[in-house]
Amino acid sequence: MPIAGGTELMVQYGAGKLGARKLVSLWGLPELRSIESSEHDVLIGAGCTYTDLRNDPVVAQQFPLLARAAAWTGSIANQNRGTLGGNIVNGSPAADSLPALMVYEAELLLASSRGTRRMPYVDFHTGYKQNNLAADEIIRAIALQPRFAAYYSYTRKVGTRNAQAIAKLCLAGLGKISGNRIEDVRLAIGSMAVTPVRLRKTEEILLGRPWSAALISEARQALEAEVAPIDDIRSTALYRLHVAGNLLQEFLEGLFA
Amino acid sequence: MSKREVSFTVNGAAHTVSVYPMERLLDVLRCKLGLTGTKEGCGEGECGSCSVLMNGELVNSCLVPVLQAEGATIGTIEGLAGESGLHPVQQAFLKCGGAQCGICTPGMVMATVHLLGHTPAPTMEQVREGLGGNLCRCTGYTRIFNAVLEAAGSQK
Numbered sequence: 404m405p406i407a408g409g410t411e412l413m414v415q416y417g418a419g420k421l422g423a424r425k426l427v428s429l430w431g432l433p434e435l436r437s438i439e440s441s442e443h444d445v446l447i448g449a450g451c452t453y454t455d456l457r458n459d460p461v462v463a464q465q466f467p468l469l470a471r472a473a474a475w476t477g478s479i480a481n482q483n484r485g486t487l488g489g490n491i492v493n494g495s496p497a498a499d500s501l502p503a504l505m506v507y508e509a510e511l512l513l514a515s516s517r518g519t520r521r522m523p524y525v526d527f528h529t530g531y532k533q534n535n536l537a538a539d540e541i542i543r544a545i546a547l548q549p550r551f552a553a554y555y556s557y558t559r560k561v562g563t564r565n566a567q568a569i570a571k572l573c574l575a576g577l578g579k580i581s582g583n584r585i586e587d588v589r590l591a592i593g594s595m596a597v598t599p600v601r602l603r604k605t606e607e608i609l610l611g612r613p614w615s616a617a618l619i620s621e622a623r624q625a626l627e628a629e630v631a632p633i634d635d636i637r638s639t640a641l642y643r644l645h646v647a648g649n650l651l652q653e654f655l656e657g658l659f660a
Numbered sequence: 661m662s663k664r665e666v667s668f669t670v671n672g673a674a675h676t677v678s679v680y681p682m683e684r685l686l687d688v689l690r691c692k693l694g695l696t697g698t699k700e701g702c703g704e705g706e707c708g709s710c711s712v713l714m715n716g717e718l719v720n721s722c723l724v725p726v727l728q729a730e731g732a733t734i735g736t737i738e739g740l741a742g743e744s745g746l747h748p749v750q751q752a753f754l755k756c757g758g759a760q761c762g763i764c765t766p767g768m769v770m771a772t773v774h775l776l777g778h779t780p781a782p783t784m785e786q787v788r789e790g791l792g793g794n795l796c797r798c799t800g801y802t803r804i805f806n807a808v809l810e811a812a813g814s815q816k
Contacts (some may be wrong), residue, residue, distance in 0.1 A: 406725065408723075409723045409724060409725055409728070410705055410720075410723055413684070413705070413722070413723040413724075413725065414703075414704045414705065414723070416682065417684075417703055417704070417722075426682065426725075428725070428727060428728055430728045431728070454717070477705070477793065478708065478792050478793020478794075479718055479771070479774070479775075479789070479790060479792070479793055480705070480708060480711055480718045480719050480720045480771070480793045481705055481720070481793060483717040483718055483719055484719055484720070484723065484724070565788075565789075565792060566789065566792025566793055567706055567792065567793060
């Protein structure tokens with residue numbers, strides 16, 4: 404099993420809960436630690452830390468939701484060690500950066516000795532901490548298309564404390580208004596279900612619609628019908644549903660403002 | 661897993677230690693090098709008591725497998741005071757009463773050194789963020805934050 408910054412695996416290892424007996428350190432590999440712009444993509448090396456994401460001017464300009472999620476992940480010490488690739492593979496439903504990757508429609512570059520393949524990030528998680536990574540693969544990079552800079556972007560994490568606290572809920576949204584109607588919208592939510600989820604049915608309700616009070620309640624109902632909220636130590640399913648609706652409403656109010 | 665040699669610099673002194681690769685940097689500092697100023701609180705990266713600087717970056721040493729410290733420059737609380745006395749951050753904690761039981765204090769001081777290295781004149785919000793990963797169960801934080809602002813002022 405590969406180990407990068409160790410912010411997750413060292414905890415499991417210390418508790419005797421890490422199944423893997425052989426570990427390979429990926430920390431300090433420069434090939435995994437760069438952020439490069441090509442013609443179509445911005446390629447973020449999977450070994451980039453949250454601090455790297457916070458400090459990168461292209462991420463700040465093109466992908467502000469990711470920069471903000473990086474800024475409220477863990478603490479400064481965790482941001483200096485935790486990596487975006489590690490966050491994806493670990494696949495916690497509460498991971499702060501994952502809803503942002505979903506709304507930006509990230510693609511993953513998965514590398515093995517057999518070559519490299521691309522996979523839409525939205526297809527990566529298959530269940531609670533389960534994913535489509537083959538045993539001999541690592542995430543090489545995360546590819547993002549820099550075409551959302553003109554979108555209204557919104558993200559909010561609800562937790563008990565800014566630093567360190569794991570989210571009770573995190574919503575990321577991108578939207579674009581044209582002629583008073585919603586021309587494009589993308590929504591994803593973390594800490595709601597067993598994986599981060601894209602809210603496609605809620606998006607469908609919103610597309611092409613102008614502002615109205617009815618729209619808000621229709622969208623809230625669609626969201627409630629679409630997700631399977633979890634009960635856990637951090638929050639209840641009922642609380643999550645209600646707050647998710649509030650965040651959706653706040654997103655829409657900002658979008659139409 | 662067998663032991664191997666790992667070499668790094670701690671507070672300016674070169675060390676080579678014979679360790680298991682997955683040993684925690686925290687344990688190597690405390691048990692192999694006798695640098696017990698770095699504390700263990702939670703052992704899960706939540707409390708910041710074990711904060712050290714690794715290549716200039718603040719890290720939780722309980723989450724660093726020692727093999728990843730190969731070639732690194734490490735700074736711990738023991739390296740701050742010089743011949744002329746305490747480091748300005750330590751002076752400020754003393755002056756402002758920024759310590760009670762003391763378990764969090766080395767980590768608080770290291771996080772402050774890291775913060776002021778990046779942000780020499782922080783706002784209160786930046787102080788709160790910079791020390792957000794360091795938990796204190798005694799002080800209520802106010803005197804710690806005052807100490808950080810005092811240290812920033814004394815460094816101008």
